C-alpha cells in the first residue's frame with residue numbers, strides 16, 4: 341500500500357480511513373474518487389508543525405488548489421491553518437465560495453486575464469503573484485482605477501533544473517512561467533514594481549517543478565533567491581521583503597519505487613539554508629511560504645472502478661477495461677505516469693496477473709497504466725488505483741461526453757459525498 345489511510349479488512353477488502361471500498365462502490369457507484377480527510381489533515385499538520393519546529397513559525401504553507409480544487413478540500417486546508425493558492429478565476433471563485441478570506445488567497449498564473457486581475461482586486465486578494473512586466477503594468481493600471489494598492493510578489497525563474505518530468509519542470513530558463521533572473525529581467529521587474537504607486541511589493545516567488553523527491557533543489561532555489569534579495573537591497577537600500585515563496589513540488593509515492601521523503605525534511609533543509617544564507621548575507625530573515633499541492637492530497641485519494649471487458653491477446657498483453665479512463669485521469673496519457681493498482685474485493689490475494697488497464701475513451705492511448713501487477717481480475721470486480729488524489733479530478737474532462745465521477749470524503753469509518761456525480765443533463769447544460 342502507499343498511503344497510511346489504506347488497509348485490508350477481515351473480508352479481504354481494501355479499506356480507506358476505515359471504510360470498505362467495495363461498500364463505497366456499491367453505495368456511490370463507479371468510477372468514484374475517494375479522498376481521506378484524515379490523511380489530508382495529517383499532511384497539513386506535518387507541514388504546519390515543520391514551520392514550528394524548524395522556522396520559528398515564520399511563514400506558512402499554502403495549499404496549491406490546482407491539485408484538487410473543490411469547496412470541501414479548501415475548507416479542510418483552511419481549518420488546518422493553510423492559505424490557498426489559486427491560478428484562475430475559477431479556482432479563486434471556489435476558494436471564496438468555500439469561505440477563504442481574500443487576504444488568505446495567493447493568486448498565481450502566467451497569463452491572468454484582465455477580468456481575473458480585476459476579480460482579485462475586487463475581493464482583496466492578499467498576494468497577487470505577478471508573472472511578468474506586462475502583467476505588472478496591467479495590474480497597476482487596474483489598481484489605480486480602483487483607487488487601491490495591490491499587494492504583490494514577483495514570480496522569478498531562478499534557472500534551476502529539477503530532476504522531474506520535463507512537462508512539470510518550471511524553474512529553468514526556458515519556461516513559460518515567471519521572469520528570468522540571469523538576464524537581468526527580474527531585476528528590471530523589481531525596479532519597475534518599486535516605481536509604481538498602486539502595487540506594493542512584499543515578496544518574491546519561485547517554483548521549480550513538481551514530483552521532486554530530493555531536498556537539494558529546494559535548498560538551491562532558496563540560496564539563489566536570497567542572493568537575488570541581497571542584490572535588491574544593495575540596489576534599493578532600505579527595501580525589505582516580507583516573504584519568500586519557494587513553491588511546491590514535494591514528491592509522493594505512486595509506486596514502491598518512489599522514495600518519498602517525510603514532508604518536514606524539506607522545511608528542515610530549507611530553513612537551515614535560509615537562516616545560514618541570511619546570516620551570511622546580513623539580510624533580515626523573511627517569512628517563508630511553501631505551496632504544496634500534490635503532497636497534500638495525492639496519497640489521500642484513490643479511484644474505484646468496475647472491471648468490464650478483459651481481453652487477452654496471447655503473447656502480447658491482457659487489457660483490463662474499466663468504466664473510467666483519460667476523462668477522469670489523463671495523467672498516463674499526458675506523462676506516462678505510473679500508479680499502483682489492486683482488485684479491492686481481492687486485496688488479500690496475491691498478484692499473479694499483469695494488466696494493461698484501459699479506459700473507455702476512443703483513444704488507444706487511453707490507459708491508466710501498463711505492466712501493472714494485479715490479482716486475477718474478473719468482470720464486475722472493483723479495481724482501486726492508488727495515489728490519485730492530485731491532478732486527477734482537477735484535470736478531468738467530459739471527453740466522449742463522459743460525466744465526471746462523484747467524490748466521497750472518508751474519515752474514521754464515515755463517508756460523505758462532497759462532489760456529486762455529473763448527469764447527462766449536466767453535459768448539455770451549456771448547449772444552445
Ligand SMILES: Cc1ncc(COP(=O)(O)O)c(C=O)c1O
Pocket residue numbers: 404407425448510547549550551587588589590631632633634635
Ligand atoms: C506555482 C506553483 N505552485 C505550486 C504548485 C504545486 O506543485 P505540487 O502539486 O507539485 O506540490 C505548482 C504546480 O505546478 C505551481 O505551478
